[in-house]
Structure formats: C-alpha cells, structure tokens
Amino acid sequence: MSRKLKKRQGDETEVNLTPMLDIVFIMLIFFIVTATFVREQGIDVTSPDKDQPPDQPDIVAIVVAVDPNNNIFVEEGGQLRQVDVRSVRANVARKLAENRESPVVVQAAETSDMGVVVRVMDQAKLARDNPPVPVSIATTEG
Amino acid sequence: MRSRRTEEQGEEEDINLTPMLDIVFIMLIFFIVTATFIREPGVDVLKPDAQKDARIPGVAVLVAVTEDNEIYIDGDQVEVHEVRPEVERLRTENPKGPVVIQADEEADTGVVVQVMNQVNATGARVSVSTKED
Numbered sequence: 001m002s003r004k005l006k007k008r009q010g011d012e013t014e015v016n017l018t019p020m021l022d023i024v025f026i027m028l029i030f031f032i033v034t035a036t037f038v039r040e041q042g043i044d045v046t047s048p049d050k051d052q053p054p055d056q057p058d059i060v061a062i063v064v065a066v067d068p069n070n071n072i073f074v075e076e077g078g079q080l081r082q083v084d085v086r087s088v089r090a091n092v093a094r095k096l097a098e099n100r101e102s103p104v105v106v107q108a109a110e111t112s113d114m115g116v117v118v119r120v121m122d123q124a125k126l127a128r129d130n131p132p133v134p135v136s137i138a139t140t141e142g
Numbered sequence: 143m144r145s146r147r148t149e150e151q152g153e154e155e156d157i158n159l160t161p162m163l164d165i166v167f168i169m170l171i172f173f174i175v176t177a178t179f180i181r182e183p184g185v186d187v188l189k190p191d192a193q194k195d196a197r198i199p200g201v202a203v204l205v206a207v208t209e210d211n212e213i214y215i216d217g218d219q220v221e222v223h224e225v226r227p228e229v230e231r232l233r234t235e236n237p238k239g240p241v242v243i244q245a246d247e248e249a250d251t252g253v254v255v256q257v258m259n260q261v262n263a264t265g266a267r268v269s270v271s272t273k274e275d
Contacts (some may be wrong), residue, residue: 017159024163024166024167024170027170028169028170031173031174032173034177035173035176035177039197040198040201040204040242040269040271041195041196041198041271041272041273041274041275042195042198042269042270042271042272043192043195043196043270043272044196044268044269045258045268045269046262046266046267046268046269066251108251109252110250110252110253110255111251111252112250113248113249113250113251114190114245114246114247114248114250114270115188115246115247115248116190117251118190118192118245118270118272119191119192122193122194122195122272125194126193126194137251137255137258139251139252
C-alpha cells in the first residue's frame, strides 16, 4: 500500500483508536469484575518451628482431650467429663490463672470430628486475650 | 476554551486521548499484575464456627477435607502423602501466601492433622477455615 504523502498539518494519528480502546476497556472491566476478594476466615494452626525452645520442666501443658465420640475431657487429677462450649473456656481460664504460661494442648482422637476440635480450640483461645493462649493439636490413636 | 469553529470541517476530537489512554493502561496493568488466581478445591465443606477466627488475607491455596476424609486440591482428589508436593507446587505462584485447610465439621481429626503436618512441612502458614461471620 503506497501512501501518498500529503502535507499534513500537525499530528494526525493514523492508528485507529476505537477498536483498541474497545479491547482495552473490555479487558479492564473484565479484571475489575473478576477481582473478587477471597474471604476466608480461619484459625491459625501454624505449628512453631524447631527453633522453639524446649519447655522448662515446671511448665505443664493444659490438656484438653477429645475422645472418638467427641466427648471432651479436662484433666482434674483423674479425668472429668464436660459439656462443650462454655465449660472449656472457664476451665482453661481457671488453669491459666494458676499457671500463666502453660500452653494448651488439645489431644484429639484420630476419629474425632474436626468441628468439635476447632470449637474446643476456639474456646481455649477465648480464655484469655493477652497474651494470647498458645493452642496446639496433638492426635492420639482411636 | 473556545473551539474555533471557523475552519473545522468534519469531526475532530476535542477530547485529549493521550492522558486517558495513559490512565486506562496503567489501571489495566495494575489489575493484571495484582490478579492472583486462586485454585479452589472444587468441593464445598461445612465449616465449623469459631469466635476467635480472623480474616486471612492473601490466600492462594485451599485444601479441602470432606466429611468422608477425602482431600481435594485444585479440583483433584489427592492422597495424604501427595498433599505436600501438590501444595509446594501451587505455592510457587504465591510463595508468601498462607494456605487454608477447609475441613468439614465431621472430618476425622487424624486426617486433618496429617494434612496440617504436610502443609506445615512446606513452610507455609497454615490456618483452618471457619464459618464466615
């Protein structure tokens, strides 16, 4: 295509802008619309690394056990049976008062339901706000 | 700013296109660059409820464990020992993003903890997903 060079005054764009604008705007709208922000809420269960110092002998962990039938036990010399919800929180709070730095370990049976364990962990975390309660999970056979 | 009407014939654009194109392109590039595509497991689970849960920003990898203890990543079902390589592979796109485990309420704790250990071994921050408030 030979183009005749005409004398042009000023700058006239040869590029056809309309299709390009079309494409660009559509792409932009696509990205804006598909930018849905993933709303995930959860409990952090990252287990600490090996750089965690070994527990000092006088820090005893508070153990909350969950058996295969989703019954919850808090140790009390022997083992006490408890109801879900509020009891766990109150018990952990009481034990934390005796022993400020003890971590809470949820010893869950392998076939217990995760929902129950999450609730127990949640309740344990509610027992104290500062410093936050360190909660971890351990599994036992059953 | 009055446009001189004396010599204009046909239509000349009054709008200065260059700045607008600038802005549009920059916005477009911004969105393209910040778009991380999230690999959904493809399975819905019933999440337990918790009060002390917190929003997890920047999630890129989701692992789902159904009530039958099946593990789903990115739409595929995987075995427990395959979780770690899969998660490591997906994390390469978003190395700093936390990994969220969506465990069903009735999933066995043993299986979920095994998945947790596998994901922990990849070095990611792990969380268990709970119901949205």
